[in-house]
Amino acid sequence: MNTEFQIFPDAASTAAGQVDALYLFLVVLSVVLSAFVAGLITYLAIHYRRANKVNREYVDHGNTIEFVAMAISFPILMGIFLWGAKVCFFLFRAPEHAMPITVVAKQWMWKFQHADGRREIDTLHIPTGQPVKLTMVSQDVIHSFFVPAFRTKQDVLPGRYTSTWFEATEPGEYRLYCAEYCGTNHSRMIGKVIVQSPDDFARWMSGDAASDEPPAETGRKLFEQYQCGTCHRPANEEGARGPTLEGLFQSRVPLAGGQTVAADETYIRESILRPAQKQVAGYQQIMPTYEGQISEEGVMHLIAYIKTLGAPAATSSPAAAAAGGQPAAPAAEPTAPATQDNAANDSEGTTP
């Protein structure tokens, strides 16, 4: 990374070029329009100066000028709108195969966890040429994840998941900032993103800290520790007092009030912490609240585990695929731990 003063930050992601092009266009357009207005002011000031004998008769309006101004500005403004929308869609739609990383922000640090379990604080390693999707939540106040070199900035909220994605193009070290004032050490809530070539990244991933437990595995243990499986079992099984979690993720859940809700990360999180908020149709509200008992990271681990419990059955919820546009298979969970967990879950399901 270049440490000397830069007017423009490094451009190190697939989004950077698109954002910069739009930004430069807007800057150039502003300069041209400002110059035009300044020129008009100068010309009119001189032309209508007091000494000049010119026609000062009141003019109501001029159709020609007005129509010409509209004919020129309308396509330009619509162009900016469409161009901006295109870039916006690009920035907010993560590719399906993006590598999942979870982020927990707190005063005043960034905690990252990779899909294989590897944890990092204030430093994030990622490979080039691989889209990365961050699922983020805050443990306290609002923070904002900002990597100027990637042209990416997303608020990180308490109580709700937000996500962002990027694909780095250039190996190097890039500054990570918190871009939302979050207390005394807000200005020190900085870190770095270390972008490596795929080979270097693979080497780093297999390095000595690789013993960190995969999130889904930690989640499975939490699931057992809190004995969630006592109630959450397939509907036909005895003791199934809670809805089954198999195939829950990305399905549509019918609620007691008659509505349905998409079972995304935010819904599952809310249902763990405040189960009474959205009561599932056909079940009594007997689940205790886990608010304050499970940490944000613990909730993320539980969700990672629940995601491994199979995809929504295509026959039971065709609406989910149609409405959400989501694929039937959960996108990018780690394959090895997933199989492990499924096996563990199966055996758990068969034991009385």
Ligand code: CUA
């Ligand atoms: Cu976190 Cu500012």
